[in-house]
Amino acid sequence: MSAPDTVLERWLAAAAEVYGGIFAEHTIGERDPFRNPIGHTLRVSLTVLVREFFGAMQPAAIDAAFADIMALRSIQALAVEQAVGFVFGLRGIARATPAMMPADAEARIDKLALSAFQQYLACRERLAELKLNEQLRAFGVARMRAAHNRGSVA
Amino acid sequence: MGPIMSEKPVIDIALKTPKGDWRDPRVDFRKGTFSYASLPKDLSALGLPNPRKWQPTDLDWQLPPDWKRILLDGMKERLEKYRSFRLFMDVCVRCGACADKCHFYLGSGDPKNMPFARAELVRSIYRRYFTLSGKLFGSLAGGRELTEDVVKEWFYYFYQCTECRRCSVYCPFGIDTAEITMIVRELLSLIGVSTHWIMEPAAKSFQVGNHLGIPPHAFKDSLEFAADELRDITGLDIEIPINRKGAEILFVMPSADYFATPHYYTLLGYMMLFHEIGLDFTVSAYASEGGNFGSFHSNDLMKSLNAKIYDEARRLGVKWILGGECGHMWRVLHQYMDTMNGPADFLEMPVSPITGTRFENAASTRMVHICEFTADLIHHDKLKLDPSRNDPYVVTYHDSCNPSRGMGLLEEPRYVLKNACNNFHEMPASTIREYTFCCGSGAGLGNDENMEMRLRGGFPRANAVRHVREEHGVNLLTCICAIDKATLPTLMDYWVPGVQVAGVHEMLGNALVMTGEKERTVNLRGEPLAKGAADA
Numbered sequence: 001m002s003a004p005d006t007v008l009e010r011w012l013a014a015a016a017e018v019y020g021g022i023f024a025e026h027t028i029g030e031r032d033p034f035r036n037p038i039g040h041t042l043r044v045s046l047t048v049l050v051r052e053f054f055g056a057m058q059p060a061a062i063d064a065a066f067a068d069i070m071a072l073r074s075i076q077a078l079a080v081e082q083a084v085g086f087v088f089g090l091r092g093i094a095r096a097t098p099a100m101m102p103a104d105a106e107a108r109i110d111k112l113a114l115s116a117f118q119q120y121l122a123c124r125e126r127l128a129e130l131k132l133n134e135q136l137r138a139f140g141v142a143r144m145r146a147a148h149n150r151g152s153v154a
Numbered sequence: 155m156g157p158i159m160s161e162k163p164v165i166d167i168a169l170k171t172p173k174g175d176w177r178d179p180r181v182d183f184r185k186g187t188f189s190y191a192s193l194p195k196d197l198s199a200l201g202l203p204n205p206r207k208w209q210p211t212d213l214d215w216q217l218p219p220d221w222k223r224i225l226l227d228g229m230k231e232r233l234e235k236y237r238s239f240r241l242f243m244d245v246c247v248r249c250g251a252c253a254d255k256c257h258f259y260l261g262s263g264d265p266k267n268m269p270f271a272r273a274e275l276v277r278s279i280y281r282r283y284f285t286l287s288g289k290l291f292g293s294l295a296g297g298r299e300l301t302e303d304v305v306k307e308w309f310y311y312f313y314q315c316t317e318c319r320r321c322s323v324y325c326p327f328g329i330d331t332a333e334i335t336m337i338v339r340e341l342l343s344l345i346g347v348s349t350h351w352i353m354e355p356a357a358k359s360f361q362v363g364n365h366l367g368i369p370p371h372a373f374k375d376s377l378e379f380a381a382d383e384l385r386d387i388t389g390l391d392i393e394i395p396i397n398r399k400g401a402e403i404l405f406v407m408p409s410a411d412y413f414a415t416p417h418y419y420t421l422l423g424y425m426m427l428f429h430e431i432g433l434d435f436t437v438s439a440y441a442s443e444g445g446n447f448g449s450f451h452s453n454d455l456m457k458s459l460n461a462k463i464y465d466e467a468r469r470l471g472v473k474w475i476l477g478g479e480c481g482h483m484w485r486v487l488h489q490y491m492d493t494m495n496g497p498a499d500f501l502e503m504p505v506s507p508i509t510g511t512r513f514e515n516a517a518s519t520r521m522v523h524i525c526e527f528t529a530d531l532i533h534h535d536k537l538k539l540d541p542s543r544n545d546p547y548v549v550t551y552h553d554s555c556n557p558s559r560g561m562g563l564l565e566e567p568r569y570v571l572k573n574a575c576n577n578f579h580e581m582p583a584s585t586i587r588e589y590t591f592c593c594g595s596g597a598g599l600g601n602d603e604n605m606e607m608r609l610r611g612g613f614p615r616a617n618a619v620r621h622v623r624e625e626h627g628v629n630l631l632t633c634i635c636a637i638d639k640a641t642l643p644t645l646m647d648y649w650v651p652g653v654q655v656a657g658v659h660e661m662l663g664n665a666l667v668m669t670g671e672k673e674r675t676v677n678l679r680g681e682p683l684a685k686g687a688a689d690a
Contacts, residue, residue: 019263020263021265022265023259023263023265024263026254027263030254032584033617033621034582034584034585034614034617034618034621035254035260035584036254036260037260037261037613037614037617038260038261038263038613040617041617071648071649072613075186075605075606075609075610076261076262076263076606076610077182077184077187077262077264126647126648127186127605127606130605130644130647130648131602131605133643133644133647134602134640134641134643134644135602137414137415137416137640137643138410138413138414138640139413139414140413140414140415140416140418141376141379141412141413141414141415141418142413144379144415144418145375145376145379148379148382
């Protein structure tokens, strides 16, 4: 198994650990994306992140991958440290297999962690916006009528 | 690559069962994951027990002093009354076929959201108090004591189940977990434990006729506004008759169709269709709500709220009833209305006045789904459609749980869509038709305080939408359920930005070429039509 593949599998296991028990097993083992949407999302996004970890560390790719992961973990029954903590799990993986790792692995992990926190916060902020928009739609016809009446008066 | 850091053990991932005992009923009412409690005014309006101010986060839920006796008596009564309930309590072998079928389990990973495990929360009480082995051996026979913490656990988990019945499709014994949820919610209602988002609309439906409590004159205003809009779009005067005695057909829709968006565009589509075919119909300001939030609470409340539909059909002297796009409304109409408030022997067998088709499938209820009616019109070539008007949309279809699994309405909406749209793509087979994933907000969970739980439950559906967005560029998710139309836009905004939500009859209205219409330049949302269509 190549270094990125090894890191991917170990990091995926670390990310799934918070779910505990049989669901962690399901998250790692079930490959059907529709029977295991959480595992699928984690695997796809972590594949990108591992590629960047060993590669160019492109901010856009890293942010997009963490956006998908944090969309999930920010609304699940996880404390912040549980939602984001798996990123630091990469440290343990790196320490266990130092020969495989980039020389500046520590600095790269720090950058990944910052992106993860940023995306986590962005997801939490979006919740407030979603609630507001849903309420606006719930009274959408009244708002249209009000706009229509204002137009008539004008 | 280079050496870094000191050697330490790799993270040890232990795949083992969760810490603690599943029988421990304590739950964490984390904000964003539960619905607020019902208010005393609504319980009083409906004559329901134990009206008081409380919230699930309170330590003391102010249950009646004899709450335990009330629950056990209620269980006994229902075990005797509903053979299915006793059967569902007895026959589950915990095979696990349902385990990974629940959208809440797939989106949250909470083991108590595996359908058999959720049912086990009440099954353990059944064993303890209603079986000999449980009475003798208690927990050794899988029984649990009924405590206040169990009541709180029931509230938490049975108000996470959306009664979508996906698990029941996979159950080799045919256990309908939705019915278990319905009965547990009914038991909880006996001690005044219910949610505000269900009870307030139910009370308003009971007192005024619809969920928002819109009085008849405002109902009329809203429909007149729709007629004005249609005049702007089509150039035609479209009449929407209200309470017209002697009409052939009573049309019943969910109230969201006339106060919320995007539902409203579906209403415009219905009215264009009825005008074009010259349908002799009326709507009712009393039966101004097809939705039935009573069905999320108890059998008696569901029956009471449903009764007005037949009452109005009788008062207005119509021959049969046509129903709009709604989910649980159709669950109630299709599965329960005939036995609750029938027989509808004062109505006639529904026959399409345009095609002559007899809707034998509605022989007992005398109520036809709008998608059946429209598909029949298209099949008989009675409508002129220009699907290119919907060309800006790349469309997929979400089978709303109740019409699909509840009544088998799988082909008709697709038939309408494929005739009204040029760009249609199905989501993967394991996520549609009878296997459809729920929106995560049905059965009274669609409130904003429960947003995080809804987003968890809706994730499997959104994941399938994202797949067709990436594969085919889908930008419109269609459905035939009012709760879907209210909550899927939120789900899409969060999980799959760029995908809008619409009703099937909005697509039909866009495509419908009406006799005498002016040159159509905008769709029902007021957006410019596809260039080719507008030029034609």
